[in-house]
Amino acid sequence: MNLSVILPTYNRLGQLKQVLAGLEAQTEPLDSFEVIVVSDGSPDGTDDYLRALETPLRVTAVFQPNQGVAATRNHGLAKATGDLVLFIDDDVVPAPELIARHRAAHVRLGPKAIVMGPMLSPAPEQFAMAPWVQWEQAMLMKQYNDMIAGNWQPTARQFYTGNTSLRRAHLLASGGFDASFRRAEDVELAYRLADLGLTFHFEPEAIGYHYAQRSFASWSAIPYAYGRNDVIFTRDKGQNWLLTTIFTEFHGRHSLIRNLAQLCLDRAALSKIALHSLKLAGSLGHKIGNETISRMAYSAIFNLRHYQGIADELGGRNQFFQAVAANTPSLALPLSGVGDLAPSPSQGEGWGEGKLSTPKETTH
Template structure:
C-alpha cells in the first residue's frame, strides 16, 4: 500500500520507521496529530512487518498529511532513508514507533531553525524512562555551547529530539545503512563537521527503555557508539588532540565493561576493562584511578562469584 500523492510539500516531514510494532504505532501517530504545529507530512515506513501494522495505519490515512509505504525489511537506517527520499520538506524530524513527543515538539524546532538559517540541525533534551527501574532522568546533560567536540566526546542526542535541515543532507548523505546501531550518531557527527548545530533548552519528548531488553540494548548501543567513534577517528584527528580521542574510546570500553558486569558476563567485562585501561595512556599510570573505576562496577553479584570460588577451594 502506497498512498503518496502530488500535493504541495509541507514544511516539516516526520519520518516514523516501524517493524512488527503495531501495538505502539497508533500512539506514535497520535503524538504527531497532537502537535501545536500542523504544517507537516507524516511518512510511516513499514520495514517489512508481518503483523497487523497496515490495519493499524489504515484509519489514519483519511488525513491526507499521513502517508504509508511498505518495503522489504532493510533495517532502521534504510527505513528512515526511504522516508527522507519520499519527502521534499525543508525540515526533517524522526520519531520511532515507541517514542513519545510532547505537543510543542515540532513548533519549537521549526521556530528555532527559522531564526537560525545557517544551522544544520537542532535537538532538545528528553526524559529517559527506565521502566524496570522505575526511574526517570533528563538526557543529555546541558552543554554551554553545542560543538563538534562535545558531540564527539559524550553528548549524543536522542533521535526523537533531532530536526534536520534537508539541504545539508545533500552534502553529508543520509543515514549509513551499513551501520546497525547508533547510525543516527554517525549522521549527527557528519552534519556537525560541516555546519553548526543548536539545542533547544527544553525537554520535548520521552524515550522509554523497555524492561525486557534494556541491558542488551545498552550493550548494543555502547558497541555501536564505539564503532561509530572508530570510524570517525580520521576526521577527528584534524579537529581534536590525540589524547581526547583516546579518552573517548577508552571511556566507551569502560561503559561496555560495566554493562557486561551488570549482565553477569564477567569474562567480557574483564576483557573490556583491560582495554579501557590500556587505551588511555594517562589512566594506565594512575593506580588510584583504576581502582576507583573498578569500585564503580564491582557489584554484589561479582563479589558472590569470588566468595563462591574461595569457599569451593577451601
C-alpha cells in the same frame, strides 16, 4: 517553513498509534507538515493498519522489506518534500508544541542549525520502565540539565534522531545515513554533518515522551556495539580525536570501573560472573529504593561492556591497555568522577539490534 516528519517503525504498532495521536494533537496546523511513516517489514499488523488509516494528518505510508533503521530513515528522506526534516522514533510521543518549537528554533538559529529536543520519561503511573532503562533515562536527564545550564554545548554525539530536526538539503548533501551501521548510525551521520559546518542546538521545550522498552540482554549489548563503533569511527571515519578522548578519560573513571576493566577484559568467565553480580546488585538496589547502588551497578555494566567492545575491535586487552597507557593525562588535566557513560535514547527491541547513539561525555 515546510516540514516533513519522518517516522520509521518496526513491530511497534501500539506505540505507533500513540505517536500518530500526538502528531494529530499538535498546535501547528495539521496541513502545515507532512508525516512519512516507513514500516521496515513489520510483522505485527502495522502495514495493514497504515493502509486503512484515516487521519487528519497528511500521511504517506511507505513499506519495505526489513533493512534496519538507517535504510528506513533514508527511504523516508527520499519521500520527504519539506524544507525541514524532523525525525521522530516510533516510541517517542510528541508533546503538543513539539513541531512549533522545532520550527521556531530554526527561524531563530538559521539554516545551519540542527535542533535536538529532549525525550523525557512518561509518568511512572502511565508507563513502567525496567530499572536499567530508568538508569539510562536518568543519565539522559543529566545531559539535558547540563546543556540547559550551559555546562557544555551539544555536539554531534547528542544527535538523537528520536527527536531531531534539520534542513533536508543538508541531509541530502551528506549522503544520508550509512546503512552498514546497525547502531550509532545517527552519530556517524552527525560527524559528517559537523564536517559540513552544521551546528548542534538543544531545544528543551521541543518535548517528546520516550516509552522505552528494552530487555536486559538488548540493553547490555548496546555499549558493546558503541565500543566497537568508536574504534571504527576513529580508524575508518577520520574521527581521530575519539579514542584519544576515551583512553584519556579512562584514567578518571571510578576505581571500580578501572579495576573491573583490568580484571575482566577478554576474560569471559570472570566477565560473566561480574556482570551477573552487578545485575543482581542493580535490581536489589532498585527494589529497596537505594538508587545509588542501582546506578553504580548499571554504570559499571555499561562501562565494562563499552570497554570490551573497544578491546575486541582493537584486537584484545593488550592493545586496549597499551592505548590507555599512551594517553595518560597530565596532572593538570581535570578528571571525571564516577564515570557513567551516558547513553542516548534507543529504538529498543525494534530492528533486532536496536539503535543507540554513541555517548558524548561522562556524567558523575
